Amino acid sequence: MTSEAITVLGLGNLGRALAEAFVRAGHPVTVWNRSAAKASGLAATVAGSAAEAVAASGLVVVAVLDHQAAQEVLRGVDVRGRALVNLTSGTPGEARELAEWAAANGADYLHGAVYAVPQTIGTDASSIIYSGSPAVPERWREPLALLGKVTFLGADAGRASGYDVAILSGMYGLLGGFLHAAALARAGGIPVTELTPMLLSWLEDLQPALTTFAEEIDAGSYDNAESSIAMNRSGVATLIRATEAQGVPFAGLDALQALVDLQIDSGHGEASLSRVVESFGLVSQGLAGGQQEDRQ
The missing domain is CATH 1.10.1040.10 (N-(1-d-carboxylethyl)-l-norvaline Dehydrogenase; domain 2)
Incomplete structure:
Protein backbone atom coordinates (compact mmCIF):
# COMPACT_ATOMS: atom_id res chain seq x y z
CA MET A 1 0.00 0.00 0.00
CA THR A 2 1.30 3.44 -0.86
CA SER A 3 1.33 5.95 1.96
CA GLU A 4 -0.91 8.50 0.34
CA ALA A 5 -1.98 11.55 2.28
CA ILE A 6 -5.47 11.54 3.79
CA THR A 7 -7.42 14.32 5.47
CA VAL A 8 -10.05 13.87 8.18
CA LEU A 9 -12.43 16.74 8.96
CA GLY A 10 -14.03 16.38 12.38
CA LEU A 11 -12.53 14.75 15.45
CA GLY A 12 -15.49 13.56 17.44
CA ASN A 13 -15.44 9.95 18.60
CA LEU A 14 -15.92 8.65 15.05
CA GLY A 15 -13.61 11.11 13.31
CA ARG A 16 -10.75 10.45 15.69
CA ALA A 17 -11.16 6.68 15.27
CA LEU A 18 -11.02 7.12 11.48
CA ALA A 19 -7.87 9.23 11.72
CA GLU A 20 -6.22 6.72 14.05
CA ALA A 21 -6.94 3.86 11.61
CA PHE A 22 -5.23 5.75 8.79
CA VAL A 23 -2.28 6.65 11.03
CA ARG A 24 -1.81 3.02 12.10
CA ALA A 25 -1.58 2.02 8.44
CA GLY A 26 1.22 4.51 7.85
CA HIS A 27 -0.67 7.20 5.95
CA PRO A 28 0.32 10.84 6.43
CA VAL A 29 -2.84 12.24 7.99
CA THR A 30 -3.96 15.85 8.24
CA VAL A 31 -6.83 16.66 10.57
CA TRP A 32 -9.01 19.66 11.32
CA ASN A 33 -11.53 20.24 14.05
CA ARG A 34 -13.23 23.36 15.37
CA SER A 35 -11.49 22.66 18.66
CA ALA A 36 -7.84 21.83 17.88
CA ALA A 37 -7.50 20.32 21.37
CA LYS A 38 -9.38 17.26 20.11
CA ALA A 39 -6.24 16.34 18.13
CA SER A 40 -4.14 15.98 21.28
CA GLY A 41 -2.06 12.79 21.22
CA LEU A 42 -2.90 12.03 17.59
CA ALA A 43 0.12 11.46 15.31
CA ALA A 44 -1.26 13.71 12.58
CA THR A 45 -0.73 17.18 11.17
CA VAL A 46 -3.24 19.63 12.64
CA ALA A 47 -4.40 22.12 10.02
CA GLY A 48 -5.32 25.66 10.94
CA SER A 49 -8.44 25.62 8.78
CA ALA A 50 -10.67 23.23 6.88
CA ALA A 51 -9.39 24.72 3.62
CA GLU A 52 -5.79 24.03 4.63
CA ALA A 53 -6.68 20.46 5.59
CA VAL A 54 -8.47 19.78 2.30
CA ALA A 55 -5.55 21.16 0.30
CA ALA A 56 -3.21 18.65 1.96
CA SER A 57 -4.73 15.43 0.58
CA GLY A 58 -6.47 13.83 -2.37
CA LEU A 59 -8.83 11.89 -0.10
CA VAL A 60 -10.90 13.92 2.35
CA VAL A 61 -13.07 12.13 4.91
CA VAL A 62 -15.78 14.18 6.63
CA ALA A 63 -17.24 13.06 9.97
CA VAL A 64 -19.04 15.90 11.71
CA LEU A 65 -22.24 16.30 13.72
CA ASP A 66 -24.85 16.62 10.97
CA HIS A 67 -25.55 17.76 7.42
CA GLN A 68 -25.62 21.43 8.36
CA ALA A 69 -22.21 21.13 10.01
CA ALA A 70 -20.81 19.40 6.91
CA GLN A 71 -22.12 22.22 4.73
CA GLU A 72 -20.59 24.84 6.99
CA VAL A 73 -17.21 23.09 7.10
CA LEU A 74 -17.01 22.77 3.31
CA ARG A 75 -18.49 26.15 2.42
CA GLY A 76 -15.99 28.23 0.49
CA VAL A 77 -13.34 25.45 0.47
CA ASP A 78 -11.58 24.62 -2.81
CA VAL A 79 -12.37 20.92 -3.30
CA ARG A 80 -11.37 20.65 -6.94
CA GLY A 81 -9.81 17.29 -7.76
CA ARG A 82 -10.56 15.89 -4.33
CA ALA A 83 -12.42 12.72 -3.38
CA LEU A 84 -14.91 13.66 -0.64
CA VAL A 85 -16.10 10.80 1.53
CA ASN A 86 -18.84 12.00 3.85
CA LEU A 87 -19.58 9.74 6.81
CA THR A 88 -21.88 12.26 8.46
CA SER A 89 -25.40 11.02 9.19
CA GLY A 90 -28.23 12.62 7.24
CA THR A 91 -31.15 12.05 4.94
CA PRO A 92 -30.97 10.75 1.36
CA GLY A 93 -31.93 14.19 0.06
CA GLU A 94 -29.13 15.83 2.03
CA ALA A 95 -26.60 13.36 0.62
CA ARG A 96 -27.74 14.11 -2.93
CA GLU A 97 -27.55 17.84 -2.22
CA LEU A 98 -23.90 17.58 -1.15
CA ALA A 99 -23.13 15.32 -4.11
CA GLU A 100 -24.51 17.98 -6.47
CA TRP A 101 -22.49 20.66 -4.71
CA ALA A 102 -19.32 18.57 -4.93
CA ALA A 103 -19.82 17.88 -8.63
CA ALA A 104 -20.40 21.58 -9.31
CA ASN A 105 -17.15 22.34 -7.51
CA GLY A 106 -15.02 19.74 -9.25
CA ALA A 107 -14.94 16.99 -6.62
CA ASP A 108 -16.01 13.34 -6.57
CA TYR A 109 -18.47 12.59 -3.76
CA LEU A 110 -19.10 9.38 -1.87
CA HIS A 111 -21.60 9.12 0.98
CA GLY A 112 -21.20 6.48 3.66
CA ALA A 113 -23.10 5.03 6.60
CA VAL A 114 -21.04 3.46 9.37
CA TYR A 115 -22.09 0.28 11.15
CA ALA A 116 -19.60 0.18 13.98
CA VAL A 117 -18.88 1.83 17.28
CA PRO A 118 -15.74 3.98 17.17
CA GLN A 119 -13.72 1.41 19.10
CA THR A 120 -14.25 -1.19 16.35
CA ILE A 121 -13.30 1.02 13.38
CA GLY A 122 -10.61 -0.81 11.44
CA THR A 123 -11.59 -4.26 12.72
CA ASP A 124 -13.69 -7.10 11.32
CA ALA A 125 -16.59 -5.80 13.43
CA SER A 126 -16.79 -2.62 11.35
CA SER A 127 -18.62 -2.22 8.05
CA ILE A 128 -19.49 0.85 5.98
CA ILE A 129 -21.94 1.12 3.10
CA TYR A 130 -21.28 3.69 0.40
CA SER A 131 -23.01 5.24 -2.58
CA GLY A 132 -22.07 8.01 -4.97
CA SER A 133 -19.21 8.41 -7.40
CA PRO A 134 -17.91 4.95 -8.43
CA ALA A 135 -14.51 6.54 -9.03
CA VAL A 136 -13.91 7.00 -5.30
CA PRO A 137 -14.15 3.38 -4.06
CA GLU A 138 -12.23 2.28 -7.15
CA ARG A 139 -9.40 4.79 -6.71
CA TRP A 140 -9.29 4.71 -2.90
CA ARG A 141 -10.28 1.09 -2.27
CA GLU A 142 -7.38 0.22 0.05
CA PRO A 143 -7.64 3.23 2.40
CA LEU A 144 -11.41 2.77 2.69
CA ALA A 145 -10.94 -0.92 3.47
CA LEU A 146 -8.81 0.11 6.46
CA LEU A 147 -11.95 1.40 8.15
CA GLY A 148 -14.05 -1.76 7.79
CA LYS A 149 -15.85 -3.90 5.25
CA VAL A 150 -16.73 -1.86 2.15
CA THR A 151 -20.10 -2.28 0.40
CA PHE A 152 -20.80 -0.06 -2.61
CA LEU A 153 -24.49 0.42 -3.40
CA GLY A 154 -24.32 2.37 -6.63
CA ALA A 155 -24.05 5.85 -8.09
CA ASP A 156 -27.05 7.43 -6.32
CA ALA A 157 -25.41 9.33 -3.46
CA GLY A 158 -28.63 9.10 -1.41
CA ARG A 159 -28.90 5.32 -1.53
CA ALA A 160 -26.58 4.64 1.41
CA SER A 161 -28.59 7.06 3.54
CA GLY A 162 -31.79 5.38 2.37
CA TYR A 163 -30.52 2.08 3.72
CA ASP A 164 -29.22 3.80 6.85
CA VAL A 165 -32.44 5.50 7.93
CA ALA A 166 -34.40 2.27 7.35
CA ILE A 167 -31.91 0.19 9.34
CA LEU A 168 -31.73 2.73 12.16
CA SER A 169 -35.52 2.94 12.32
CA GLY A 170 -35.60 -0.83 12.79
CA MET A 171 -32.88 -0.56 15.43
CA TYR A 172 -34.61 2.14 17.46
CA GLY A 173 -37.92 0.32 17.16
CA LEU A 174 -36.21 -2.76 18.59
CA LEU A 175 -34.58 -0.75 21.38
CA GLY A 176 -37.92 0.87 22.24
CA GLY A 177 -39.52 -2.57 22.37
CA PHE A 178 -36.75 -3.91 24.57
CA LEU A 179 -36.98 -1.02 27.02
CA HIS A 180 -40.75 -1.47 27.24
CA ALA A 181 -40.26 -5.20 27.82
CA ALA A 182 -37.81 -4.34 30.60
CA ALA A 183 -40.34 -1.99 32.19
CA LEU A 184 -43.02 -4.69 32.03
CA ALA A 185 -40.63 -7.21 33.58
CA ARG A 186 -39.83 -4.87 36.46
CA ALA A 187 -43.53 -4.17 37.00
CA GLY A 188 -44.08 -7.92 37.28
CA GLY A 189 -41.14 -8.50 39.63
CA ILE A 190 -39.10 -10.26 36.92
CA PRO A 191 -35.35 -9.55 36.72
CA VAL A 192 -34.57 -8.09 33.30
CA THR A 193 -31.42 -10.22 33.12
CA GLU A 194 -33.63 -13.32 33.35
CA LEU A 195 -36.08 -12.04 30.74
CA THR A 196 -33.48 -11.04 28.14
CA PRO A 197 -32.20 -14.50 27.10
CA MET A 198 -35.79 -15.65 26.53
CA LEU A 199 -36.54 -12.51 24.52
CA LEU A 200 -33.41 -12.95 22.39
CA SER A 201 -34.31 -16.57 21.70
CA TRP A 202 -37.79 -15.55 20.55
CA LEU A 203 -36.42 -12.78 18.33
CA GLU A 204 -34.08 -15.29 16.67
CA ASP A 205 -37.09 -17.53 15.99
Whole structure:
Protein backbone atom coordinates (compact mmCIF):
# COMPACT_ATOMS: atom_id res chain seq x y z
CA MET A 1 0.00 0.00 0.00
CA THR A 2 1.30 3.44 -0.86
CA SER A 3 1.33 5.95 1.96
CA GLU A 4 -0.91 8.50 0.34
CA ALA A 5 -1.98 11.55 2.28
CA ILE A 6 -5.47 11.54 3.79
CA THR A 7 -7.42 14.32 5.47
CA VAL A 8 -10.05 13.87 8.18
CA LEU A 9 -12.43 16.74 8.96
CA GLY A 10 -14.03 16.38 12.38
CA LEU A 11 -12.53 14.75 15.45
CA GLY A 12 -15.49 13.56 17.44
CA ASN A 13 -15.44 9.95 18.60
CA LEU A 14 -15.92 8.65 15.05
CA GLY A 15 -13.61 11.11 13.31
CA ARG A 16 -10.75 10.45 15.69
CA ALA A 17 -11.16 6.68 15.27
CA LEU A 18 -11.02 7.12 11.48
CA ALA A 19 -7.87 9.23 11.72
CA GLU A 20 -6.22 6.72 14.05
CA ALA A 21 -6.94 3.86 11.61
CA PHE A 22 -5.23 5.75 8.79
CA VAL A 23 -2.28 6.65 11.03
CA ARG A 24 -1.81 3.02 12.10
CA ALA A 25 -1.58 2.02 8.44
CA GLY A 26 1.22 4.51 7.85
CA HIS A 27 -0.67 7.20 5.95
CA PRO A 28 0.32 10.84 6.43
CA VAL A 29 -2.84 12.24 7.99
CA THR A 30 -3.96 15.85 8.24
CA VAL A 31 -6.83 16.66 10.57
CA TRP A 32 -9.01 19.66 11.32
CA ASN A 33 -11.53 20.24 14.05
CA ARG A 34 -13.23 23.36 15.37
CA SER A 35 -11.49 22.66 18.66
CA ALA A 36 -7.84 21.83 17.88
CA ALA A 37 -7.50 20.32 21.37
CA LYS A 38 -9.38 17.26 20.11
CA ALA A 39 -6.24 16.34 18.13
CA SER A 40 -4.14 15.98 21.28
CA GLY A 41 -2.06 12.79 21.22
CA LEU A 42 -2.90 12.03 17.59
CA ALA A 43 0.12 11.46 15.31
CA ALA A 44 -1.26 13.71 12.58
CA THR A 45 -0.73 17.18 11.17
CA VAL A 46 -3.24 19.63 12.64
CA ALA A 47 -4.40 22.12 10.02
CA GLY A 48 -5.32 25.66 10.94
CA SER A 49 -8.44 25.62 8.78
CA ALA A 50 -10.67 23.23 6.88
CA ALA A 51 -9.39 24.72 3.62
CA GLU A 52 -5.79 24.03 4.63
CA ALA A 53 -6.68 20.46 5.59
CA VAL A 54 -8.47 19.78 2.30
CA ALA A 55 -5.55 21.16 0.30
CA ALA A 56 -3.21 18.65 1.96
CA SER A 57 -4.73 15.43 0.58
CA GLY A 58 -6.47 13.83 -2.37
CA LEU A 59 -8.83 11.89 -0.10
CA VAL A 60 -10.90 13.92 2.35
CA VAL A 61 -13.07 12.13 4.91
CA VAL A 62 -15.78 14.18 6.63
CA ALA A 63 -17.24 13.06 9.97
CA VAL A 64 -19.04 15.90 11.71
CA LEU A 65 -22.24 16.30 13.72
CA ASP A 66 -24.85 16.62 10.97
CA HIS A 67 -25.55 17.76 7.42
CA GLN A 68 -25.62 21.43 8.36
CA ALA A 69 -22.21 21.13 10.01
CA ALA A 70 -20.81 19.40 6.91
CA GLN A 71 -22.12 22.22 4.73
CA GLU A 72 -20.59 24.84 6.99
CA VAL A 73 -17.21 23.09 7.10
CA LEU A 74 -17.01 22.77 3.31
CA ARG A 75 -18.49 26.15 2.42
CA GLY A 76 -15.99 28.23 0.49
CA VAL A 77 -13.34 25.45 0.47
CA ASP A 78 -11.58 24.62 -2.81
CA VAL A 79 -12.37 20.92 -3.30
CA ARG A 80 -11.37 20.65 -6.94
CA GLY A 81 -9.81 17.29 -7.76
CA ARG A 82 -10.56 15.89 -4.33
CA ALA A 83 -12.42 12.72 -3.38
CA LEU A 84 -14.91 13.66 -0.64
CA VAL A 85 -16.10 10.80 1.53
CA ASN A 86 -18.84 12.00 3.85
CA LEU A 87 -19.58 9.74 6.81
CA THR A 88 -21.88 12.26 8.46
CA SER A 89 -25.40 11.02 9.19
CA GLY A 90 -28.23 12.62 7.24
CA THR A 91 -31.15 12.05 4.94
CA PRO A 92 -30.97 10.75 1.36
CA GLY A 93 -31.93 14.19 0.06
CA GLU A 94 -29.13 15.83 2.03
CA ALA A 95 -26.60 13.36 0.62
CA ARG A 96 -27.74 14.11 -2.93
CA GLU A 97 -27.55 17.84 -2.22
CA LEU A 98 -23.90 17.58 -1.15
CA ALA A 99 -23.13 15.32 -4.11
CA GLU A 100 -24.51 17.98 -6.47
CA TRP A 101 -22.49 20.66 -4.71
CA ALA A 102 -19.32 18.57 -4.93
CA ALA A 103 -19.82 17.88 -8.63
CA ALA A 104 -20.40 21.58 -9.31
CA ASN A 105 -17.15 22.34 -7.51
CA GLY A 106 -15.02 19.74 -9.25
CA ALA A 107 -14.94 16.99 -6.62
CA ASP A 108 -16.01 13.34 -6.57
CA TYR A 109 -18.47 12.59 -3.76
CA LEU A 110 -19.10 9.38 -1.87
CA HIS A 111 -21.60 9.12 0.98
CA GLY A 112 -21.20 6.48 3.66
CA ALA A 113 -23.10 5.03 6.60
CA VAL A 114 -21.04 3.46 9.37
CA TYR A 115 -22.09 0.28 11.15
CA ALA A 116 -19.60 0.18 13.98
CA VAL A 117 -18.88 1.83 17.28
CA PRO A 118 -15.74 3.98 17.17
CA GLN A 119 -13.72 1.41 19.10
CA THR A 120 -14.25 -1.19 16.35
CA ILE A 121 -13.30 1.02 13.38
CA GLY A 122 -10.61 -0.81 11.44
CA THR A 123 -11.59 -4.26 12.72
CA ASP A 124 -13.69 -7.10 11.32
CA ALA A 125 -16.59 -5.80 13.43
CA SER A 126 -16.79 -2.62 11.35
CA SER A 127 -18.62 -2.22 8.05
CA ILE A 128 -19.49 0.85 5.98
CA ILE A 129 -21.94 1.12 3.10
CA TYR A 130 -21.28 3.69 0.40
CA SER A 131 -23.01 5.24 -2.58
CA GLY A 132 -22.07 8.01 -4.97
CA SER A 133 -19.21 8.41 -7.40
CA PRO A 134 -17.91 4.95 -8.43
CA ALA A 135 -14.51 6.54 -9.03
CA VAL A 136 -13.91 7.00 -5.30
CA PRO A 137 -14.15 3.38 -4.06
CA GLU A 138 -12.23 2.28 -7.15
CA ARG A 139 -9.40 4.79 -6.71
CA TRP A 140 -9.29 4.71 -2.90
CA ARG A 141 -10.28 1.09 -2.27
CA GLU A 142 -7.38 0.22 0.05
CA PRO A 143 -7.64 3.23 2.40
CA LEU A 144 -11.41 2.77 2.69
CA ALA A 145 -10.94 -0.92 3.47
CA LEU A 146 -8.81 0.11 6.46
CA LEU A 147 -11.95 1.40 8.15
CA GLY A 148 -14.05 -1.76 7.79
CA LYS A 149 -15.85 -3.90 5.25
CA VAL A 150 -16.73 -1.86 2.15
CA THR A 151 -20.10 -2.28 0.40
CA PHE A 152 -20.80 -0.06 -2.61
CA LEU A 153 -24.49 0.42 -3.40
CA GLY A 154 -24.32 2.37 -6.63
CA ALA A 155 -24.05 5.85 -8.09
CA ASP A 156 -27.05 7.43 -6.32
CA ALA A 157 -25.41 9.33 -3.46
CA GLY A 158 -28.63 9.10 -1.41
CA ARG A 159 -28.90 5.32 -1.53
CA ALA A 160 -26.58 4.64 1.41
CA SER A 161 -28.59 7.06 3.54
CA GLY A 162 -31.79 5.38 2.37
CA TYR A 163 -30.52 2.08 3.72
CA ASP A 164 -29.22 3.80 6.85
CA VAL A 165 -32.44 5.50 7.93
CA ALA A 166 -34.40 2.27 7.35
CA ILE A 167 -31.91 0.19 9.34
CA LEU A 168 -31.73 2.73 12.16
CA SER A 169 -35.52 2.94 12.32
CA GLY A 170 -35.60 -0.83 12.79
CA MET A 171 -32.88 -0.56 15.43
CA TYR A 172 -34.61 2.14 17.46
CA GLY A 173 -37.92 0.32 17.16
CA LEU A 174 -36.21 -2.76 18.59
CA LEU A 175 -34.58 -0.75 21.38
CA GLY A 176 -37.92 0.87 22.24
CA GLY A 177 -39.52 -2.57 22.37
CA PHE A 178 -36.75 -3.91 24.57
CA LEU A 179 -36.98 -1.02 27.02
CA HIS A 180 -40.75 -1.47 27.24
CA ALA A 181 -40.26 -5.20 27.82
CA ALA A 182 -37.81 -4.34 30.60
CA ALA A 183 -40.34 -1.99 32.19
CA LEU A 184 -43.02 -4.69 32.03
CA ALA A 185 -40.63 -7.21 33.58
CA ARG A 186 -39.83 -4.87 36.46
CA ALA A 187 -43.53 -4.17 37.00
CA GLY A 188 -44.08 -7.92 37.28
CA GLY A 189 -41.14 -8.50 39.63
CA ILE A 190 -39.10 -10.26 36.92
CA PRO A 191 -35.35 -9.55 36.72
CA VAL A 192 -34.57 -8.09 33.30
CA THR A 193 -31.42 -10.22 33.12
CA GLU A 194 -33.63 -13.32 33.35
CA LEU A 195 -36.08 -12.04 30.74
CA THR A 196 -33.48 -11.04 28.14
CA PRO A 197 -32.20 -14.50 27.10
CA MET A 198 -35.79 -15.65 26.53
CA LEU A 199 -36.54 -12.51 24.52
CA LEU A 200 -33.41 -12.95 22.39
CA SER A 201 -34.31 -16.57 21.70
CA TRP A 202 -37.79 -15.55 20.55
CA LEU A 203 -36.42 -12.78 18.33
CA GLU A 204 -34.08 -15.29 16.67
CA ASP A 205 -37.09 -17.53 15.99
CA LEU A 206 -38.79 -14.59 14.26
CA GLN A 207 -36.12 -14.29 11.56
CA PRO A 208 -37.85 -16.62 9.06
CA ALA A 209 -41.09 -14.67 9.46
CA LEU A 210 -39.33 -11.38 8.71
CA THR A 211 -37.79 -12.90 5.58
CA THR A 212 -41.23 -14.03 4.44
CA PHE A 213 -42.72 -10.61 5.20
CA ALA A 214 -39.96 -8.96 3.14
CA GLU A 215 -40.73 -11.20 0.16
CA GLU A 216 -44.47 -10.46 0.46
CA ILE A 217 -43.87 -6.71 0.66
CA ASP A 218 -41.56 -6.65 -2.37
CA ALA A 219 -44.04 -8.72 -4.36
CA GLY A 220 -47.06 -6.74 -3.12
CA SER A 221 -48.77 -10.07 -2.45
CA TYR A 222 -50.31 -10.62 0.97
CA ASP A 223 -52.81 -13.44 0.41
CA ASN A 224 -50.95 -16.43 1.90
CA ALA A 225 -51.43 -15.40 5.49
CA GLU A 226 -50.02 -17.65 8.18
CA SER A 227 -50.32 -14.68 10.52
CA SER A 228 -53.33 -12.56 9.59
CA ILE A 229 -53.93 -8.93 10.45
CA ALA A 230 -57.18 -9.73 12.26
CA MET A 231 -55.49 -12.32 14.46
CA ASN A 232 -52.69 -9.93 15.35
CA ARG A 233 -55.12 -7.09 16.03
CA SER A 234 -56.58 -9.17 18.82
CA GLY A 235 -53.11 -9.90 20.17
CA VAL A 236 -52.05 -6.25 20.12
CA ALA A 237 -55.29 -5.15 21.80
CA THR A 238 -54.76 -7.72 24.57
CA LEU A 239 -51.18 -6.57 25.02
CA ILE A 240 -52.27 -2.93 25.29
CA ARG A 241 -54.78 -3.83 28.02
CA ALA A 242 -52.13 -5.82 29.88
CA THR A 243 -49.54 -3.04 29.74
CA GLU A 244 -52.06 -0.46 30.93
CA ALA A 245 -53.07 -2.75 33.79
CA GLN A 246 -49.42 -3.00 34.85
CA GLY A 247 -48.99 0.77 34.72
CA VAL A 248 -46.54 0.83 31.80
CA PRO A 249 -48.47 1.73 28.63
CA PHE A 250 -46.44 2.28 25.44
CA ALA A 251 -47.44 4.69 22.67
CA GLY A 252 -45.63 2.48 20.16
CA LEU A 253 -48.26 -0.22 20.64
CA ASP A 254 -51.06 2.30 20.20
CA ALA A 255 -49.46 3.45 16.95
CA LEU A 256 -49.15 -0.15 15.73
CA GLN A 257 -52.82 -0.81 16.55
CA ALA A 258 -53.80 2.28 14.55
CA LEU A 259 -51.86 1.02 11.52
CA VAL A 260 -53.48 -2.41 11.87
CA ASP A 261 -56.94 -0.84 12.16
CA LEU A 262 -56.42 1.04 8.89
CA GLN A 263 -55.99 -2.28 7.07
CA ILE A 264 -58.96 -3.92 8.77
CA ASP A 265 -61.16 -0.90 8.02
CA SER A 266 -60.09 -1.27 4.38
CA GLY A 267 -61.27 -4.89 4.33
CA HIS A 268 -57.89 -6.62 4.58
CA GLY A 269 -58.27 -8.37 7.93
CA GLU A 270 -57.50 -11.81 6.50
CA ALA A 271 -54.33 -10.65 4.70
CA SER A 272 -50.84 -11.27 6.00
CA LEU A 273 -49.66 -9.01 8.80
CA SER A 274 -46.98 -7.74 6.41
CA ARG A 275 -49.72 -5.80 4.58
CA VAL A 276 -49.69 -3.28 7.46
CA VAL A 277 -46.71 -1.71 5.64
CA GLU A 278 -49.29 -0.25 3.25
CA SER A 279 -50.81 1.71 6.14
CA PHE A 280 -47.79 4.00 6.24
CA GLY A 281 -48.69 5.19 2.75
CA LEU A 282 -52.28 5.81 3.85
CA VAL A 283 -51.09 7.80 6.87
CA SER A 284 -48.78 9.83 4.64
CA GLN A 285 -51.61 10.58 2.22
CA GLY A 286 -53.81 11.59 5.11
CA LEU A 287 -51.17 13.96 6.45
CA ALA A 288 -50.65 15.44 3.01
CA GLY A 289 -54.39 15.89 2.59
CA GLY A 290 -54.68 17.54 5.97
CA GLN A 291 -51.86 19.94 5.18
CA GLN A 292 -53.48 20.78 1.86
CA GLU A 293 -56.77 21.53 3.60
CA ASP A 294 -54.96 23.77 6.11
CA ARG A 295 -53.55 25.82 3.22
CA GLN A 296 -56.95 26.26 1.56
